[in-house]
Amino acid sequence: MEDNTLPWSLDRVESPNAITEAQALLANFQSSPQAWILAHELLRRPDEKGKFFGALTIIVKLNRESSSLSDENAQELLEHLIGWYRHSFENYTGPLVPRKLSSALATFFLHFHQLWPSFVRHLSICLASWQYYDPLSLQSSVDVGRVLDTLDLNKLKAVLWVVTSIVEDVIRIDWNTANGRLLEGDKEFESAQFGQLLLAFGEEKCQWLMQSEDPRSKALLSRLCGLLGSDGYPVAENRVFVPAIEFWSTFTEVMSDLVTLDDISATPWAESALSQVLEVVSVACRKITYPPAEEFSQWDSSDRVGFSDARKDVIDLLQSAYSLSGFQLVATFSNLVLTALNDCAWLQLETAAFCLAGLADCSKDDVRLDEALGSVFESSLFSRLSSLDTDITLRTRQTCLYLIEQYTEYFERNVSSLAPALRLLFSLLGNPSMAAPASRSILRLCSSCRHHLHAETNGFLDEYQALAEQERLDCVSSERVLAAISSIAQAIPDTPRRYNACTRLIEFIQNDSARARELAQLPVGTKLLCFGQRCIENSADESPGLHIALKTLRCLVGIGRGLQTPADSTIDLDASNAPKAEYDDRLEGLHRQVVRIIMDIEDTFGRNSEDHLCWGFKMSPAT
Structure with missing residues (x-):
């Protein structure tokens, strides 16, 4: 041929x-x-x-x-x-x-x-x-x-x-052409293929890239890091960010398998690799800052969910990096929180607080972090969050409360910061948009720090009574706050004071039960505006009496959970039981009150009451 x-x-x-x-x-x-x-x-x-x-x-x-x-x-x-x-x-x-x-x-x-x-x-x-x-x-x-x-x-x-x-x-x-187009957010096939090619090669040669001193390997790692910084919000506008994060998470995990924090200085290639990981962390965290609320609301639901998932992927990367860098990361993000706070950069504050909260599981018991965390929790953060400054975004406020919730161990060790934190949280309960994270954080803090707070039990009871009388609590927040106060009451060492606190808690439940029975007598169709509309079920409009009855039962469950002795508590086998005997009558009286509340609800709401009772107990969120 x-x-x-x-x-x-x-x-x-x-x-x-x-x-x-x-x-x-x-x-x-x-x-x-x-x-x-x-x-x-x-x-x-x-x-x-x-x-x-x-x-x-x-x-x-x-x-x-x-x-x-x-x-x-x-x-x-x-x-x-x-x-x-x-x-x-x-x-x-x-x-x-x-x-x-x-x-x-x-x-x-x-x-x-x-x-x-x-x-x-x-x-x-x-x-x-x-x-x-x-x-x-x-x-x-x-x-x-x-x-x-x-x-x-x-x-x-x-x-x-x-x-x-x-x-x-x-x-x-x-x-210069392929990488430049990709970093500028070019979504064309050739540009995207270039990014995927880099990642595929990086995954195949991960350990070689990590340990090699060859300038070419350094150049490739730099390019792979650069993929994280390409233009556009992750997922919504930038499709290479998530696979790039996955590569760097794998890179960091492989490195963690090869060296420990104590070995890095003695391992020739490790310091350079760690420096690259920290650069990756810096770039990735800057990319997960939320867009302005009005822009974010215009994204379709899949992009919003994808962006949220990408933020979680970054937290996974941070936690892997923590095993290599130690508390240096906590100090870094603490400083970023303070910088954003001083600059009134609220979106950046949310990102820094989110990342710092994500490190809590790695470091919550490490007392070496208290100085860095103290610089955040003793700053003007709490006063700014409790202010009426409308420039602070709702998401920023919510994330900062989540940050408090994640570091309960810090507040156990640093009691001086506990009272300001709780004052902030209680001040936000009346805000419908903040009630959920505030009540959740109150429950976490009070449960963890109960032994530091029991002397203030009456103050907490008075605070709850004022909020309830002003009808400033939704159903879910009521349950959480009562569970929080109950956990504090459980820690009261003095038996008479503990029973007095329990009596007041049951009185709150009795008041709600009585209100439920009153509402049950109203004409059919009477509507109840439940504060904030944050309820587990939607019976407020159809049957306001039943709605409050179910709330009553869930709050009762919350109190019961709060009064349980923590699993990690020690039991003094030598302690005398004699002083407790004289209070058996009071304990029996409290039991009778609880049974009476349940029976009254059953009598009031008729033949379906058993199903409602079971549903109320089962659906109690508790946390």
Whole structure:
């Protein structure tokens, strides 16, 4: 066939014009649809020149027409390429053909990395077993280290050449164009594919990138970090942020498996890798700042949910990074909270508080953090949150309350900060938008710090009574606050005072029960405006009496939970039980009151009352 003679014509001609003409003819043919067939034919020939030009043609076709290949055709091509590559080492006569085929495999990876995940493991297994496996169905449990141990030197060289070719091709990419377009938020296929390619290569060579001192590896890590900072809000406008976060979380977890915080200074590569992780954390946290409320409200629901999930992914990254950097991260975000607070940068304050709260599970028992946390909780934060400053966004206020809730151990150790925190939380209960986070934080703080607060039980009871009389509490907040006060009452060491507190708590329940019975006598259709409309069920309009009855039962459950002895409490087996005997009558009286409340509700609300009672007890949120 005339086309098959083109490659050899380059060796037979001597005239420069003839060589140029032959090269042009070959280039034109490589652009034709028949070139795929020619390449396959050439790679089946026994001579090296034919195989070389066949591999070269595959490279040309992939670079020019990869987008026209279906996944099925691409998978078939990969199987052929690995077969030809394996055969070139079985019948090794020199590096010419294997080198070119390794370049062809690298080119395939650049264009179809999604079809060839874990390419090192897959190629090693194919070479070790002398057969081809589907890379997408290969089990991830296969240990690539053990597979590599079974390879002889030639097969190891075959794997190394492909890896080297891929690295060289990635390095040669036009960073200024592809990376620049991606960082500017270009959503075109080629730009997005570039980002996915970087991530795929990074995942495959994660440990090498982490430990290598090669400037090329540093450049790649810098590019991978840069993916996080590309333009646009994550998910809504930036599709590469989430996979980039996933890569860096994997990177950080792998590093945590290799070194500990104490080993970093003694491990040559670890300090540089940690510096890169901290830079990643900085970039990622800046990207999860919420847009202004009016802009966020215009996003569709999937983008809003996706953005929220991306923020959680960043917290996972932070927690992994904490194992490597220690309390340095807490100090960093504490400073960011203070900076944003001083600058009145409310959206940035929300981000910093969110990140600081996300580190609580890693550090809550570490007393070394108290100085950094104290700089936040003893700052003007509480006074600013309790102010009427309308510039402070609702989300910022809510996140700051969540921050308080996450560091209850700090307030246990630093009682001087406890009273200001609780004053802030109680002041916000009357705000419908803040009641939920405020009541939840009150319950967490009071339950954890009960032994520091029991002397103020009467003050808490008076505060609740005032809020209830002013009808400033919704149903859920009422339950949480009563549960919080009950946990404080449980810690009162003096039995008479503890019973007095319990008596007042039951009186609140009796008042609600009486109100429920009164409302039950109103005409059908009477509506009850439940404060803030935050209720577990929607019976306020249909049956206001039943609505309050169910609230009463849930509050009763909350009190019962609050009065339970904490699981971690110690029991003094030598303590005398004699003083308690004289209060048995009071305890029995409280029990009778509780039973009477339940019976009254059952009597008032008739034949369905048992179902309502069970529902009320079951649906109590408690926290």
